Amino acid sequence: MDRYAIETVGIPGIELMRRAGASAFAALLERWPEARTLSAICGGGNNGGDGYVVARLAHEAGMDVRVYPVAPPANLKGDALTAYQDYRAAGGEILDFIPADFEGAEVLVDGLLGTGLDREVGGLYAEVIKAVNRFSGRVMALDIPSGLHADTGSALGVAVKADLTVTFIGLKQGLFTGEGPEYAGEIVFADLGTPPEVRYSVKPSAMLLPPWERGLPARPRYAHKGHFGHVLVVGGDHGYSGAARMAAEAAARVGAGLISIATRKSHADSLNLTRPELMCHGVETAEDLRTPLERATVIAVGPGLGRSEWARTLLGAVLDTELPIVADADALNLLAENPRKRDNWVITPHPGEAARLLESSSADIQKDRFTAVRRLQAQFGGVAVLKGSGSLVCGLDGLPYVCTAGNPGMASGGMGDVLTGVIAGLLAQRLDLFEAAALGVQLHSAAGDEAAKTGARGLLACDLMDPLRRLVNL
């Protein structure tokens, strides 16, 4: 995109660099208007050049500025060299040592490494990044936190933890999933005055899901419950009945017309005591499941299912139907043992389940979540949702969508079961497979954020039920 802006649109590279520095400095002033002291760490490439522009603007604004060139200025070339010379011509000083810590400044500007990075950060650069992360003040990263891989969102050994990242011309997918958001902090996008065609010059590698602002369409007045489908939740082995119950309740709260649960006989009668709207069937054999399957329009399979012979039998019966399915939890672990492909299902693994499905490790999945979700979709068909910070949704076209909503309070038991129910409930209301999965992920995260307003710690899956209902009617 930078090249397109320079070569095709005809904006000179140094002009883009000056605009980048200016928009970053403006973002800095907006966040921290009181700041009087600023340190900038500049590497040897264009990211360092952006840093020199910010340093010059800060110097001209009368701030106390310290610049630490991690690469010798004598080795600078092209636009970065020009930006350095501009800074010096404006009267800016440089320091020729790297301090053990950066205390003393209020804001630290990270212009060390940019987006081209694709191998482990080592030596002096790694030491500087560690020193930045010990710094107690505010950190602003230019374009991307140094050390973060722009495509995968994983740290290449070590990466800068920024409070603010001002990213230029195009959004980098790595800022939004896995470890990316943790390193990036608040993300500000600056198009640097480039026309939209610059962003159309490359095919997007991923899309952002917009925030949840509007619920489902109002219901027609003549509607009856048959309009909104019948979700059957299959799961809840001994000791795990709550998972099936939460999935069922979530499906009900997002508007499915009827909800049934097929679960162990021993707790089928007690499972709906506090939620009598749910219909519970005790099933022990595939035959027991036949009638509930005939009445359902959508199946959610997996919550609390376990991996017993009972679980295998029920999953087999579910997979023999033609109905749309949401498969989660142990349904996915069983699927990993006997992989199969299906067009009309949504699979919703967390990184651990994804690792089993792809015969990989969770660490490897997390290293490149975009590739992982595309592989899940390609191997298992339908729509794949890879849960975790920055959940990803990938359908038939192979383009992952990133959800930036959600919070760490949602890392608690039952949240996945609720998501399964939400997606099944949307499918029951005739959304298509991809819409149900993507809107379901958004809705679930937005409900989690609403429920976490009183505190992330201690957030329970059932706390999402009221927000789900409110948001789906927004």
Next chain:
Amino acid sequence: MKVTLRDEAETLALAGRVYRAMPSGGLVFLHGNLGAGKTTFVRGWLRAAGFSGPVKSPTFTLVEEYSFEDRVVYHFDLYRLNDPEELEWMGFRDYLRPNAVCFIEWPERGAGLLPRADLDISLEIAGTERIADIVSETAQGQEILARL
């Protein structure tokens, strides 16, 4: 014109008939609640036009584009539009060209800024069936209806 569609195949077939009755440009509104078959209709139309790839509902992108030799097809979903003014910002008028076919789901969200449709199609859910009601608001639309 009112047509009862007994299943999805009949929705696809009706869309194919509309494709064959249409010239290379036009504006088509699609009304109907969730699951009424708006995107299915567009898929049927695109299949009849020879497009075999996946047809995705433009829920998140606002518009999906399909290019053919003699025309471009734009499929809009305005449900998530907050204000009809947003149509201006996205340069909506540029899409309404002679050799462009525009399908618009939830046109009521763009009320006031959209021109009159050649075909205004409502899909209503009636049990497992759908009732399609097609009216035209332009001379070109009348010709299409006559050919249907």
